[in-house]
Amino acid sequence: MPYSVHWPEALANALRAAQRGLHVFPLTSKKLPAVRSPHADQPDAEPCRGECGRPGHGVHDATTVPADIRALFHAAPRATGYGIACGRRPMHLIGVDLDRKNGLDGVAALRDLAHKHGFDLPGTVTIATPSGGLHLWLSGPAGVVVPNSASRLGPGIDIRGTGGYLVGPGSWTPAGVYRVLAHSTPVPQPVPAALLQLLLPPPAQERPRPAPSAGCGTSSQASDALVRFVRDSPEGQLNNRLYWAACRAFESGEEADSVAAELLAAACAAGHPERGAARTIASARSRVAGRAGR
Known part of the structure; x- marks a missing residue:
C-alpha cells in the first residue's frame, strides 16, 4: 500500500511531540486509530488493551519511544496525523x-x-x-x-x-x-x-442490592463494572464496548433488562446517540438469544 503524502509530516510531528513527553500513535484522516486491530476478525474476543503484544489497540498503543513510534507508523502507511493519549x-x-x-x-x-x-x-x-x-x-x-x-x-x-x-x-x-x-x-x-x-464523576450512589443466592453474590458488582466499562470508553471504542458489555449482560441472564437500561444511559452520557445505542444493545440481545437457541 502506498504511503500517504501526509505520512512523513505526521510521523515527524509525532516524534517531536514524543520528545516533549507526550504519548502518541498514528491516526487516519478520519481521526481514528490508523493501525488495524489484530482482533478485528474476532468479534467474540475478550477486550484487549495491547496485552497480546501486537499493535492495533488505538490509544493503548501510544508511546514516547521513537523506535516504537516509527514501527507504528510503518504499520499505518495511510496515516495523516497522530493522536496524543491523555492522562x-x-x-x-x-x-x-x-x-x-x-x-x-x-x-x-x-x-x-x-x-x-x-x-x-x-x-x-x-x-x-x-x-x-x-x-x-x-x-x-x-x-x-x-x-x-x-x-x-x-x-x-x-x-x-x-x-x-x-x-x-x-x-x-x-x-x-x-x-x-x-x-x-x-x-x-x-x-x-x-x-x-x-x-x-460524582460519588457513586449505593443502590439496593438483592440478597445474594448461592454462587451469585457478585452479580451487582459485575453489572456496575460493565456500566463503568462503557462509561469510560476511549474515543472511537464506545460502540464496540457497548456491544461487548451488552452481550455479557444478556449472557448472565440476571436482571439483564435492568443492566441494559443502565448501559444505555452510560453510553448516551458518553456521547452515543440514543437510537444508535439502543440498536447496538438490541443486536447484542439477538446475538445472545441466537446462541442460546443453537
Missing part, C-alpha cells in the same frame, strides 16, 4: 474539546461554566480545529483519573481524560489542519481546582 505521565494531560458547529458554542458554554463556578481559565496550550473549535490542554494532578465525557458539563464541551486522546497539532484531515494558536503557552497549565471537581 499519561508526566503531564497527565486533560483535553477540553470545545465544539463550534451545528449551533453549539463550547467556548461560550465553558465561559458560562467558569463564571457560574467561580474559576478563571488559565492561558494554556490551545489548538484550533478545522471545524472552528478549540482544544485546550490542561495538566491534571498525578493519581487522579479524569473520565471522558461528551457535553456533560455543557453543550459543546467534551472532555478527553484517561483512556481518551486528542488529535495532535499538525495533523491533516480533509477539513483542514490542526494548528497551535499563537497565544499558546509552551506547556499545559494546571487545571483549576473548581474545574477539576466538575470533571470528576
